[in-house]
């Protein structure tokens with residue numbers, strides 16, 4: 001069977017592979033500690049689950065409008081005004097099967113073959129692949145680890161070319177947890193405006209910022225009168241512990257949203273109707289559940305940071321958002337364990353998994369040499385046990 005070239009051109013979701021590997025080991029009865037999860041460990045709050053149950057009983061089990069139920073798009077506009085200070089009409093909103101589909105749609109609707117798109121490294125694994133699936137080319141630009149992984153604007157300058165049509169940004173970031181300053185976002189928006197790029201802003205971790213306030217890129221765009229074209233993509237997944245419900249959305253200029261809707265309409269028709277009803281309850285209902293989950297995440301972040309930084313040779317900066325820490329394991333590179341040379345973080349993560357059954361995600365997969373991603377969306381007891389095992393594994397690495 002000769003498959004389409006695009007299949008060979010893209011990489012499989014490698015974080016999903018780690019999750020699958022962990023699940024396989026658990027199903028074999030192995031006592032695994034999993035720091036690879038990219039989702040809250042809490043159940044979806046009860047009032048949201050109840051809304052979904054009612055939706056089924058009341059017959060909201062049919063196709064909806066392609067862009068999403070009008071009530072949900074209105075709720076999204078209410079939320080954007082309330083929390084982000086930006087105004088949109090329901091016709092400027094597209095509800096998707098998770099924000100991942102919004103991001104995919106945006107790349108399909110905006111980029112042509114031969115065009116290039118700036119992606120900042122370390123990047124969420126799907127960004128370069130979305131670009132490649134649109135037959136466009138990702139241009140990887142460095143960030144500065146000591147500076148919350150903000151863009152290295154001199155590297156960006158050195159990579160400018162006339163084929164660049166857009167840029168994807170993601171603050172708070174997966175995998176680093178880094179939150180860009182407003183000044184960095186403003187600078188990036190100005191570069192985008194100057195070169196006429198579309199900015200795709202992935203803001204799925206907007207509610208998980210521990211110090212200071214989240215400010216949406218589009219809000220800064222308006223406040224500073226920059227006039228860049230911004231497509232904002234957001235999700236209910238992380239904010240309301242709703243990863244399995246698959247509800248995300250995009251807002252932006254009507255022409256782009258309509259183009260994205262056209263693509264989505266032919267791919268999946270609409271997002272799932274029950275999830276959409278649940279989404280209305282999430283966005284318009286009591287928000288204290290979000291603050292409660294955030295308090296737990298903050299508490300866990302501080303615990304994992306303290307434990308990691310206590311291990312000789314590991315440096316872990318304090319990330320201000322999401323639920324990931326991204327320590328630097330460079331001191332363990334090019335050393336030997338179990339007679340095997342640890343030449344990159346794939347090797348180090350593999351060794352940690354084999355020796356103490358702790359699942360982590362190698363930073364090399366995100367374009368970040370020497371770093372390993374740990375998700376702390378798991379309870380304190382597991383964090384303590386997992387980092388204890390990690391320490392034992394690292395102790396056995398030869399000098």
Ligand code: PLP
Nearest residue numbers: 038098099100124174235237248
């Ligand atoms: N963007 C980033 C940076 C993510 O980490 C994820 C999920 O892990 C998504 C988007 C996708 O979220 P959703 O569940 O809404 O598709």
